[in-house]
Amino acid sequence: MARGSQDRNTSAAAAEPAGTETGGAIRQRNERDILEAAERVFSRHGYRGASVQLVAEEAGLPKSNVLYYMGSKKALYVRLLEGVMARWNTMLDDIDEDDDPAQVLSAFIRSKMEMSRQYPEASRLFATEILQGAPFLQDYLRGDLREWVEGRARVFRRWSELGLMDPVDPVSLIFLIWSATQHYADFEAQVLGITGREHLGDEDLERITGFLVEVVLKGCGVRSSSGSGSRSQPEADSV
Numbered sequence: 001m002a003r004g005s006q007d008r009n010t011s012a013a014a015a016e017p018a019g020t021e022t023g024g025a026i027r028q029r030n031e032r033d034i035l036e037a038a039e040r041v042f043s044r045h046g047y048r049g050a051s052v053q054l055v056a057e058e059a060g061l062p063k064s065n066v067l068y069y070m071g072s073k074k075a076l077y078v079r080l081l082e083g084v085m086a087r088w089n090t091m092l093d094d095i096d097e098d099d100d101p102a103q104v105l106s107a108f109i110r111s112k113m114e115m116s117r118q119y120p121e122a123s124r125l126f127a128t129e130i131l132q133g134a135p136f137l138q139d140y141l142r143g144d145l146r147e148w149v150e151g152r153a154r155v156f157r158r159w160s161e162l163g164l165m166d167p168v169d170p171v172s173l174i175f176l177i178w179s180a181t182q183h184y185a186d187f188e189a190q191v192l193g194i195t196g197r198e199h200l201g202d203e204d205l206e207r208i209t210g211f212l213v214e215v216v217l218k219g220c221g222v223r224s225s226s227g228s229g230s231r232s233q234p235e236a237d238s239v
Contacts, residue, residue, distance in 0.1 A: 031069050033059045038080050043121035046128065047077055047136070078136050081129055084122045085145060088115050088178075097158040100225045101165050105177075106213045112181035113209045117200075123185035149174055166221030173220065180212055 037059035041050045052073050056063040070076040091111040095104050116123050134141055149171060156170035184191055184200065192199065200208075216222075 027069070030059075030061065030065060034061065034066055034069055034076070035080055035083065038076055039084075039119070039122050039125065042077060042080065043125040043128075050077075052076070074136065078140070080122075081126055081137055082140055082144075084119070084126050085140075087119070087122075088112055089148065092152050095152065095155050097155055097162065098225075099155075101156075101159045102217060102222050102224045105216060105220075105222060109177055109181060109213050109216060110209055112177060113184070113205060113212070116181055116185040117205055120185035120188060123182045127182065127186045162225075164223050164225055168220050173216075177212075177216065180216075184208065 034055065038050075038055045041054045041058050044050075045054065050073070052066050053063050055076065056066045059066065066076070070079065088111075091108045092104070129135075129137060152174060153170035156165070156168075156173065159165045160167040184205075188200075191197075197204070
């Protein structure tokens with residue numbers, strides 16, 4: 001980055017009134033604004049149609065600031081997509097065999113459905129990248145994400161060994177939950193057209209979520225580790 005741009009950024013940070021944001025807080029806010037703007041721009045225009053300038057305009061920041069924080073269009077795009085996956089999967093990051101599979105899987109499905117509701121553009125953006133062969137995500141898919149999936153699969157297999165769920169293929173189960181929960185964002189037009197809705201409200205999403213929880217837990221023969229034998233989710237109405 002040009003020295004003059006760095007000076008302008010430094011001067012802008014220094015000009016903040018005492019007692020307001022620190023330099024670190026300013027950076028966090030700007031990076032958040034840039035990533036949120038990038039999510040909208042890339043989802044509307046795709047990678048080829050998007051530009052750093054469009055992201056800057058969407059974020060209300062100079063183009064030089066976007067490059068200063070993100071480095072390049074490609075680096076911004078990859079960081080955005082990796083962040084989407086991290087946000088989706090955080091619910092399963094710290095699970096182990098001592099956790100209750102009914103509670104864990106129910107919470108994961110509910111979390112994923114909520115993410116699809118809050119960030120539909122991110123879901124569609126990720127789907128588009130995958131449909132194009134994931135040219136920017138191969139290292140991530142074959143590295144960090146593969147390792148993450150294998151770690152969750154080991155826990156699922158252990159639950160099966162303990163008799164807490166049927167011996168299902170754990171990787172296929174993760175794929176199923178990803179696809180089922182992201183469907184309502186990625187194929188929103190299809191869902192609304194078939195159901196005759198203008199949009200899905202909170203009650204609709206709660207009913208759909210309950211249905212998915214019930215199908216997954218019953219389909220995988222999940223039994224609560226609490227010993228009660230009951231599944232830890234509310235009854236779901238038909239969708």
